Amino acid sequence: MRREVTLRDVAELAGVSSRTVSNVVNGYANVTARTKERVQRAVDELGYRPNVLARNLAQGRSGQIAVVVPYLDTPYFAELLQSVIRAARISGYNVLIDQTDGDPEHERGFIAHGSRRLLFDGVIFSPLGLDQQALADRDPALPLVILGERTSDGTFDHIGIDDVAASRQATEHLLDLGRRRVAAIGDQPYATGEAAQLRTRGFRQAHEGRGRPVHEDLIIGTPRFNRPDGARAMAHLLDGENPPDAVFCYSDLVALGAIHAILARGLRVPEDVAVIGYDDIEDGRYSNPTVTTISPDKEWIATTAVERLLLRIGSSTPPPGLELRAPHKLIVRESTTGTISRQ
Amino acid sequence: MRREVTLRDVAELAGVSSRTVSNVVNGYANVTARTKERVQRAVDELGYRPNVLARNLAQGRSGQIAVVVPYLDTPYFAELLQSVIRAARISGYNVLIDQTDGDPEHERGFIAHGSRRLLFDGVIFSPLGLDQQALADRDPALPLVILGERTSDGTFDHIGIDDVAASRQATEHLLDLGRRRVAAIGDQPYATGEAAQLRTRGFRQAHEGRGRPVHEDLIIGTPRFNRPDGARAMAHLLDGENPPDAVFCYSDLVALGAIHAILARGLRVPEDVAVIGYDDIEDGRYSNPTVTTISPDKEWIATTAVERLLLRIGSSTPPPGLELRAPHKLIVRESTTGTISRQ
DNA sequence: ATGAAAGCGCTAACAA
DNA sequence: TTGTTAGCGCTTTCAT
Numbered sequence: 001m002r003r004e005v006t007l008r009d010v011a012e013l014a015g016v017s018s019r020t021v022s023n024v025v026n027g028y029a030n031v032t033a034r035t036k037e038r039v040q041r042a043v044d045e046l047g048y049r050p051n052v053l054a055r056n057l058a059q060g061r062s063g064q065i066a067v068v069v070p071y072l073d074t075p076y077f078a079e080l081l082q083s084v085i086r087a088a089r090i091s092g093y094n095v096l097i098d099q100t101d102g103d104p105e106h107e108r109g110f111i112a113h114g115s116r117r118l119l120f121d122g123v124i125f126s127p128l129g130l131d132q133q134a135l136a137d138r139d140p141a142l143p144l145v146i147l148g149e150r151t152s153d154g155t156f157d158h159i160g161i162d163d164v165a166a167s168r169q170a171t172e173h174l175l176d177l178g179r180r181r182v183a184a185i186g187d188q189p190y191a192t193g194e195a196a197q198l199r200t201r202g203f204r205q206a207h208e209g210r211g212r213p214v215h216e217d218l219i220i221g222t223p224r225f226n227r228p229d230g231a232r233a234m235a236h237l238l239d240g241e242n243p244p245d246a247v248f249c250y251s252d253l254v255a256l257g258a259i260h261a262i263l264a265r266g267l268r269v270p271e272d273v274a275v276i277g278y279d280d281i282e283d284g285r286y287s288n289p290t291v292t293t294i295s296p297d298k299e300w301i302a303t304t305a306v307e308r309l310l311l312r313i314g315s316s317t318p319p320p321g322l323e324l325r326a327p328h329k330l331i332v333r334e335s336t337t338g339t340i341s342r343q
Numbered sequence: 344m345r346r347e348v349t350l351r352d353v354a355e356l357a358g359v360s361s362r363t364v365s366n367v368v369n370g371y372a373n374v375t376a377r378t379k380e381r382v383q384r385a386v387d388e389l390g391y392r393p394n395v396l397a398r399n400l401a402q403g404r405s406g407q408i409a410v411v412v413p414y415l416d417t418p419y420f421a422e423l424l425q426s427v428i429r430a431a432r433i434s435g436y437n438v439l440i441d442q443t444d445g446d447p448e449h450e451r452g453f454i455a456h457g458s459r460r461l462l463f464d465g466v467i468f469s470p471l472g473l474d475q476q477a478l479a480d481r482d483p484a485l486p487l488v489i490l491g492e493r494t495s496d497g498t499f500d501h502i503g504i505d506d507v508a509a510s511r512q513a514t515e516h517l518l519d520l521g522r523r524r525v526a527a528i529g530d531q532p533y534a535t536g537e538a539a540q541l542r543t544r545g546f547r548q549a550h551e552g553r554g555r556p557v558h559e560d561l562i563i564g565t566p567r568f569n570r571p572d573g574a575r576a577m578a579h580l581l582d583g584e585n586p587p588d589a590v591f592c593y594s595d596l597v598a599l600g601a602i603h604a605i606l607a608r609g610l611r612v613p614e615d616v617a618v619i620g621y622d623d624i625e626d627g628r629y630s631n632p633t634v635t636t637i638s639p640d641k642e643w644i645a646t647t648a649v650e651r652l653l654l655r656i657g658s659s660t661p662p663p664g665l666e667l668r669a670p671h672k673l674i675v676r677e678s679t680t681g682t683i684s685r686q
Numbered sequence: 687a688t689g690a691a692a693g694c695g696c697t698a699a700c701a702a
Numbered sequence: 703t704t705g706t707t708a709g710c711g712c713t714t715t716c717a718t
Contacts, residue, residue, distance in 0.1 A: 006711055017689045022713065030687055049458040053400045054711035057694050062396060064439070072425045073625070078416040085415065085442060094462065096407070097440040099428055115392040119437065227629045260629040282416070286570045286603045288631045349695055360705045365697065373703055397695035400710050 005048045014042035025050055064094045065309060066120040068110050070102040070128040074226070074253065075281035076298075077126070080147075083302030084124065091310055096120055102224075104129035113139035122309045131191040143312035145305045149195030152321040157308045161296045161328040163195060167202025168209070169330050170276050170294050171248050175210045177336060179246035179274055182207075183218035185233045185258060186225055186250025196221075199250050199278070218244050225250055230257025238265055245273055246336075252277035252284045255291050259335065275335040289334035297327045348391045357385035368393055407437045408652060409463040411453050413445040413471040417569070417596065418624035419641075420469070423490075426645030427467060434653055439463055445567075447472035456482035465652045474534040486655035488648045492538030495664040500651045504639045504671040506538060510545025511552070512673050513619050513637050514591050518553045520679060522589035522617055525550075526561035528576045528601060529568055529593025539564075542593050542621070561587050568593055573600025581608055588616055589679075595620035595627045598634050602678065618678040632677035640670045 007025075011018040016035060023031050024039040031039075042048075056062050067084055069077040085095045096119065100106040107130045109116070110123060122143035127135060127150060135146070136153055144156040152158035174182050184203045188196035200219065207214045220237060222229040230249060234257065237244055249255035255277030262273050269275055269289055277284055277293040284291030304324060312318060350368075354361040359378060366374050367382040374382075385391075399405050410427055412420040428438045439462065443449040450473045452459070453466060465486035470478060470493060478489070479496055487499040495501035517525050527546045531539035543562065550557045563580060565572040573592060577600065580587055592598035598620030605616050612618055612632050620627055620636040627634030647667060655661060 004711090007713095008711080018712080019690080019714080020688055023688085026713090032687065035687080047456075049456070049460070051400075051711050052458060052461045053396070053403070053405060054694090055713075057394075057396045057400045057696090058711075058713040060396070060694070072428070073418065073421040075416065075418065075421075078418075078421045081440075082415045082442060085440070089441075094439055094459075095441070096437060097424075097428070098432075098438070099425060113390075113392065115395060116437075117392070118395050227625060231629065256626075256629050260631065263631050282570060283599075283626055286574065286599050288603065288606050347695090350697095351695080361696080362698080362706080363704055366704085369697090375703070378704080394695050397710090398697075400712090401695080401697040403710070 004051070005046045007048070007050070009046055010039065010042045010048045013046060014039045060118075061121050061313075062119055063092065064096050064120045065306075065313075066096045066098065066110065066123045067125075068098050068100060068107070068123060069126045070100055071226075072097070072099045075283060076251070076279045079281060080298050080302055083299050084306060087303045087306040091306070093121075093306075093310070100128065102128035104134065108134060108138075111135070111138040111142060111144065117142070122313045124305050124309055127192075129192055132194075143309055143318070145309045145312070147301065147305060149198055152323050154321040155318070157305075157312070157322045157324060159301055159305055159308075159324045159326060160195075161294075161326045163198035164202040164205065166278070166294045166296075166328050166330075167199040167248070168206045169202075170278070171203045171206030172210065173292070173330060173332070173336065174246040174248060174274055174276060175206060175212060177246070177274060179244075180212070181215055181218060181242060181244045181246070183215070183220065183237055183244035183247045184250070185220045185222060185230060185237075185247055185254050187219050187221045188223075189221065196250055199248075203248055215242075215244075217242075222250075222254065226253045227257035227260070230254030231261040232257075234258035234261035238262070238267070243273075246270075247273060247275050249275060249277050252279045252281045252291055252293055254278075255293070255335070256283060256287060259287070259289070259291070270334070270336050270338050277335075280331060284333070289339075292333045292336040293331050295329050295331045301326045347394070348389045350391070350393070353382065353385045353389055353391045356389060357382045403461075404464050404656075405462055406435065407439050407463045408465045408467065408649075408656075409439045409441065409453065410467045411441050411443060411450070412469045413443055414569075415440070415442045418626060419594070419622045422624060423641050423645055426642050427649060430646045430649040434649070436464075436649075436653070443471065445471035447477065451477060451481075454478070454481040454485060454487065460485070465656045467648050467652055470535075472535055475537075486652055486661070488652045488655070490644065490648060492541055495666050497664040498661070500648075500655070500665045500667060502644055502648055502651070502667045502669060503538075504637075504669045506541035507545040507548065509621075509637045509639075509671050509673075510542040510591070511549045512545075513621070514546045514549030515553065516635070516673060516675070516679065517589040517591060517617055517619060518549060518555060520589070520613075520617060522587075523555070524558055524561060524585060524587045525589045525591060526558070526563065526580055526587035527591045527593075528563045528565060528573060528580075528597050530562050530564045531566075532564065539593055542591075546591055558585075558587075560585075565593075565597065569596045570600035570603070573597030574604040575600070577601035577604035581605070581610070586616075589613075590616060590618050592618060592620045595622045595624045595634055595636055597621075598636070598678065599626060599630060602630070602632070602634070613677070613679050613681050620678075623674060627676070632682075635676045635679040636674050638672050638674045644669045 126147040146158045220233045280293045280295030469490040489501045563576045623636045623638035
């Protein structure tokens with residue numbers, strides 16, 4: 001294979017120094033129109049294209065950001081990633097994606113001072129297996145933006161919706177429909193289950209606010225927020241002594257699984273059991289019945305995450321870590337109000 | 344910020360040359376147990392970690408592969424990517440992901456001899472906007488594996504299922520249920536629609552094989568294979584003079600959209616219209632009704648793609664381009680046979 | 687505005 | 703088995 005065309009080759013042909021070629025290629029100032037044109041011609045003639053690897057080494061940066069999520073095939077993340085990639089591309093960044101399966105070791109590897117560290121200039125991270133403590137114990141020089149429920153300790157930005165408020169709102173919606181035995185599927189009463197716990201808190205607040213008792217036996221935990229877990233939990237509830245007449249699910253996938261389980265028993269949604277989800281993924285807009293849900297502004301989350309991360313990457317002195325609240329809203333569909341609301 | 348620990352620092356402390364340290368760090372042979380240990384101690388003491396960027400430049404490779412798909416939020420791709428990432432990681436490769444939105448220019452940029460070229464050592468590519476010709480016109484040195492329907496020209500590997508056979512099988516299933524007016528949603532009668540055309544061919548073959556006439560007015564094109572397009576096409580069919588009693592959809596998303604449209608009119612699935620999809624995404628296993636579908640072996644596709652790509656990357660003389668057929672099977676669910684088959 | 691030259695940190699060909 | 707050293711191709715400080 002013949003040698004690649006280098007900057008020096010171009011410089012030689014154009015009769016200038018490599019410094020000047022570099023200036024032209026990178027669009028820096030201080031180049032006469034004449035030299036610029038001469039260089040440009042040489043570039044075209046030789047078919048020169050810069051070697052990214054060399055540039056990376058010289059600059060000490062990779063031009064990549066990493067986005068680390070627990071599961072890629074979760075529609076919520078897939079939809080979010082889509083927007084992140086777009087936003088990053090606009091700023092000239094490539095996106096390295098990895099999924100961790102929620103494995104703490106794997107997650108740690110991404111924020112630790114490891115050998116992969118230089119592969120990306122910053123990380124947008126949605127942790128699942130790492131608690132607050134493990135998060136704090138990381139490469140302090142790594143620009144980091146956290147998605148989901150972890151509180152910022154001031155050294156990174158955190159972006160999420162107000163989970164407590166959103167969950168309260170969701171639960172109130174069910175209570176206001178006159179439902180009396182409202183269940184919750186998705187609680188995770190352990191260190192890494194912060195997000196779930198916030199939702200459970202909102203669930204309780206709604207009951208308090210409406211002066212209704214919380215049915216503790218109707219709060220069900222699930223290891224993950226996916227369809228199978230949702231179906232399993234719902235089946236369990238329906239097998240119980242006093243099955244619920246409404247369910248607040250901690251994700252739309254859980255809701256879809258739950259609905260599947262309800263219908264499988266010949267019961268109706270929402271007549272027998274009303275179901276509300278969380279995330280507003282596209283599935284819920286086309287399912288039968290369509291799913292009432294809490295809709296976070298994913299576009300806002302994605303663009304803000306990229307924006308904040310690039311700002312961090314570009315700053316010599318790290319900006320203070322912010323707590324950012326993304327907008328959200330309740331979207332009412334058939335799974336709580338029936339076909340009446342069909343548009 | 345204090346200087347990073349380099350290979351030389353380690354060498355100095357251990358009293359050996361940097362060459363030896365490099366050998367130890369990379370696990371090469373030819374190192375005495377004693378020197379090895381001495382070096383290792385120095386590494387630990389200084390907290391040395393290799394600079395990937397420098398290594399990349401020196402080796403002329405990036406240790407990354409790119410996976411390029413049209414849409415990240417399509418469950419089929421999300422599920423596939425999941426397996427690709429796992430397989431790549433096992434071999435020590437990072438995965439750079441990008442979506443092209445099917446934009447031909449963008450797609451070309453990934454296989455062209457551009458400046459990003461060195462960012463990845465090879466590409467797994469699912470083209471949408473590029474036809475066969477545009478594919479051939481690329482950086483010949485780029486190791487490439489193509490997914491989906493494009494025939495290999497011998498310079499890259501191509502992996503896909505037998506679309507014609509699978510589509511024939513799907514259509515036969517509908518005909519064998521006694522359906523007479525079988526529609527097809529998803530045809531794309533233009534250069535970049537090869538995959539769709541193969542499916543249409545299988546659709547026709549099934550009719551021929553069963554001695555039934557094809558209803559040309561029931562073959563509907565869609566720009567994309569997503570829920571909205573499926574719903575729209577189905578609505579169009581139902582508005583027609585002779586609505587179908589069965590539909591072969593070119594993806595599960597199309598099927599889910601179609602089912603949505605059918606139910607929205609108060610019709611029943613499968614009693615009034617039987618629906619079959621393609622891809623076997625998780626959505627179809629939990630939807631109501633569950634979706635009969637063609638299930639390609641995604642794990643096989645992903646691991647084979649990575650395997651073939653790495654083989655290409657590792658070969659000085661490129662191996663011949665293979666046509667690889669992934670296994671597939673028909674999975675019968677409620678959308679064609681009703682709740683009878685419910686398990 | 688442009689040139690000369692010293693790195694960036696690692697790998698690997700060549701020697702010893 | 704280990705050391706020496708010349709790159710890899712670009713960026714960037716310091717001169718001019």
